[in-house]
Amino acid sequence: DAMVIQNPRYQVTQFGKPVTLSCSQTLNHNVMYWYQQKSSQAPKLLFHYYDKDFNNEADTPDNFQSRRPNTSFCFLDIRSPGLGDAAMYLCATSRDVAPNTEAFFGQGTRLTVV
Amino acid sequence: GIQVEQSPPDLILQEGANSTLRCNFSDSVNNLQWFHQNPWGQLINLFYIPSGTKQNGRLSATTVATERYSLLYISSSQTTDSGVYFCAVYWDGNYQLIWGAGTKLIIKP
Numbered sequence: 139d140a141m142v143i144q145n146p147r148y149q150v151t152q153f154g155k156p157v158t159l160s161c162s163q164t165l166n167h168n169v170m171y172w173y174q175q176k177s178s179q180a181p182k183l184l185f186h187y188y189d190k191d192f193n194n195e196a197d198t199p200d201n202f203q204s205r206r207p208n209t210s211f212c213f214l215d216i217r218s219p220g221l222g223d224a225a226m227y228l229c230a231t232s233r234d235v236a237p238n239t240e241a242f243f244g245q246g247t248r249l250t251v252v
Numbered sequence: 253g254i255q256v257e258q259s260p261p262d263l264i265l266q267e268g269a270n271s272t273l274r275c276n277f278s279d280s281v282n283n284l285q286w287f288h289q290n291p292w293g294q295l296i297n298l299f300y301i302p303s304g305t306k307q308n309g310r311l312s313a314t315t316v317a318t319e320r321y322s323l324l325y326i327s328s329s330q331t332t333d334s335g336v337y338f339c340a341v342y343w344d345g346n347y348q349l350i351w352g353a354g355t356k357l358i359i360k361p
Contacts, residue, residue: 180338180351181295195348226293236342238282241349243295 141165144229144244151219151251159214159247161229167242169235170212172204173228175246181228187212188235216249224251254279254343258352265329266360273324273355275339283342284315285349286324290335298324298337329359 142163151157161170169188173181185194187206201223203215216223227247232239255278265271275284286298299306299313301322306313310330315322326333336356340349 175293180340180353183348186348228295230295236282236347236349239342240283240285240297240300241340242297243287245292245294248293 142229142231142242142244144227144247146247147245149247149249151216151249153220153251154218157216157219157249159216159227159229159249161212161214161244162210163212163229163231164210165231165233165242166209167231167233168209169232169239170206171230171232171241172202172212172214173230175226175228184214219249219251221251224249254281254341254350256339256341256350256352258337258339258355260355261353262356262358264358264360267329267331269329269359271326271329271357273326273337273357275322275324275352277320277322277341277343279320279343281317281320281341281343284322285340286313286322287338287340288333288335289338289354295338326357329357331359331361333357334359 145160171186172184175181184198201217205213229244230241232241257276259274283302288296301313301315303315303317310327312325336354338354340351
């Protein structure tokens with residue numbers, strides 16, 4: 139089945155130690171998104187790629203970076219994780235950008251910072 | 253910007269009961285999606301429904317775009333229906349999904 143896959147499902151990292159989360163898709167969608175979700179809140183968009191074109195949300199901290207080496211893969215790099223970065227990180231894809239498009243999500247990576 | 257409001261915020265039901273979740277939005281939208289976030293955190297697509305009615309098994313959804321609301325119906329609830337239900341919309345003023353705060357549903361055996 140075509141899908142969005144995130145690895146790992148759970149990640150524990152030390153305060154200040156760089157960490158990378160990965161996302162792959164077999165849907166061949168043009169757009170890939172990274173969201174951060176904290177407990178009891180809706181997901182918050184960090185950035186997205188339309189093909190290789192990177193779009194950063196204005197309030198996304200500089201500590202967060204992303205790479206998309208090809209259509210299928212996208213990575214989220216957190217350069218110096220703080221305790222406040224502990225959250226669920228969700229990757230999503232869509233065939234095109236808004237408005238007439240449907241988003242599909244991976245199973246998420248739950249990040250713990252110790 | 254557009255406001256998306258979901259009600260009720262919390263709902264506790266016995267297994268077998270029916271429920272209706274509501275999503276109101278303050279402006280015209282191009283697209284609306286309903287998601288179920290299970291207890292493990294995965295967001296599962298339920299419906300892509302900018303207008304009209306769709307059904308999938310025990311679940312159905314109706315969006316009345318002219319009146320700016322959408323309803324999600326769950327019939328014969330099962331414990332696996334527990335989790336948080338989100339609606340999210342795209343509208344002309346923005347390229348990203350705008351999310352409601354979610355409805356937390358607990359189904360007791």
